[in-house]
Amino acid sequence: MIRVGVPGVGVGNRPVTGGSFFSLLHLQGSLAEEFKKDGIEVKWNFFRGAGPAVNEAVANGLLDIWTHGHLPSVVGRASGLKTRLLASASRRGHAYLVVPSDSPISGVKDLRGKRVAFQKGTATQLSANRILEGHGLTERDVRAISMDAATAKAAIATKDIDAVFGGTDYLSLRDQGIAKIVYTTKGASPAYPSNSGIVAREDFINEHPDVVQRIITLAVKSASWVADEKNRIQAFQLWSKSGTPFANYKEAQQGEDMKQNASPLLDEYVIARYRSAVADSKKFGLIRNTFEVEPWTDRRFLNRALKDLGLERFWAEWDANGKPKG
Numbered sequence: 001m002i003r004v005g006v007p008g009v010g011v012g013n014r015p016v017t018g019g020s021f022f023s024l025l026h027l028q029g030s031l032a033e034e035f036k037k038d039g040i041e042v043k044w045n046f047f048r049g050a051g052p053a054v055n056e057a058v059a060n061g062l063l064d065i066w067t068h069g070h071l072p073s074v075v076g077r078a079s080g081l082k083t084r085l086l087a088s089a090s091r092r093g094h095a096y097l098v099v100p101s102d103s104p105i106s107g108v109k110d111l112r113g114k115r116v117a118f119q120k121g122t123a124t125q126l127s128a129n130r131i132l133e134g135h136g137l138t139e140r141d142v143r144a145i146s147m148d149a150a151t152a153k154a155a156i157a158t159k160d161i162d163a164v165f166g167g168t169d170y171l172s173l174r175d176q177g178i179a180k181i182v183y184t185t186k187g188a189s190p191a192y193p194s195n196s197g198i199v200a201r202e203d204f205i206n207e208h209p210d211v212v213q214r215i216i217t218l219a220v221k222s223a224s225w226v227a228d229e230k231n232r233i234q235a236f237q238l239w240s241k242s243g244t245p246f247a248n249y250k251e252a253q254q255g256e257d258m259k260q261n262a263s264p265l266l267d268e269y270v271i272a273r274y275r276s277a278v279a280d281s282k283k284f285g286l287i288r289n290t291f292e293v294e295p296w297t298d299r300r301f302l303n304r305a306l307k308d309l310g311l312e313r314f315w316a317e318w319d320a321n322g323k324p325k326g
Contacts, residue, residue, distance in 0.1 A: 001041045002211065004031070005057060005066030007050040007122070011169070011243025013150065015046040018239025018249065019168060020090050021223040021262050022067050022198060027238040030218055040211075048148055052121035055081065058201065065200040065215060069093075069123025070277040071286065073199050077296055078278070078287040082202040084298040085274070086216055087264040092193040092322075094252065095127045097183035098170045099163045100156055108135040108183050111142050114162035117155060120146035121286075123194035126277060127185065128165040129284045139284070171248040186255065195273045198264075205298065216301040217308060220264050224311055227259035260315065264305075266297050268325070269318035 010016040017023050025031040032042045045063065047053035051072025057063045058081055067089045077083055099105045105114065108131055118128045129139055145161060149169060155161040157178050164170070173179035185193050198219060205212050226235050240246040274293045281287045306312045316324040
């Protein structure tokens, strides 16, 4: 059995997520189909507790390979989990600051002393800390409350919290007239958006390198499928099975380089963002120990997949500042 982890659930706790090329391995059934002929079951595990819950499952030996936002993957590695970063899963994921529709809050600077929710231990927490710092605040300047997305959405509707940092799935609250968006990282500092990666246990990699190769090759193929503009509508339709509306995914991608954001490359940009995540996590008190990012990566499977699929020059490599190289 191959045990795959996903740090999240869909609307109403449904075992479906969207928004990434890796999620399509589940939505299109390609990963299960790949191993069906070998009699190997693929078990998808969706965690409402997001990144921290995934780390707990990994610590208990319950997962083999998973996707992770930059903060929880850094926390896991820094706390001693023997994992390796195999590929990028997404880059430049944006956060939104959401408040009740009649709230007087008009921006980040108005959050001082307010009840602000985000799920601690997730990439959103790191983004929130960076955003607060960029506006002269810290997590200590607000009344930070850890809530998963479902709880936070309900709390915004009942006004039990004043604001929440979240992702694309919060756009539907605005569309329902329940909330309004007063800040987004779209167009903001390139340091604010989050990244995610495909991570696996070292033991699983060492024991089943052929299986890992097939998974990464499928993931790269999925990334190239999403990158093709003619597949965008179908991708949004598949992702909307998570309960986040088609229109919200389409809006979230407007003005974005969807091909590059779905790049699986572990280029200078991705490594720089993980190094920054390690440094910022230490600075904000989210981890105690730091580590070197480059030795944590394992590009063997990604490089083989790119070569076998003829995609070695399909995605542009970015430098540390997010600019195309060459």
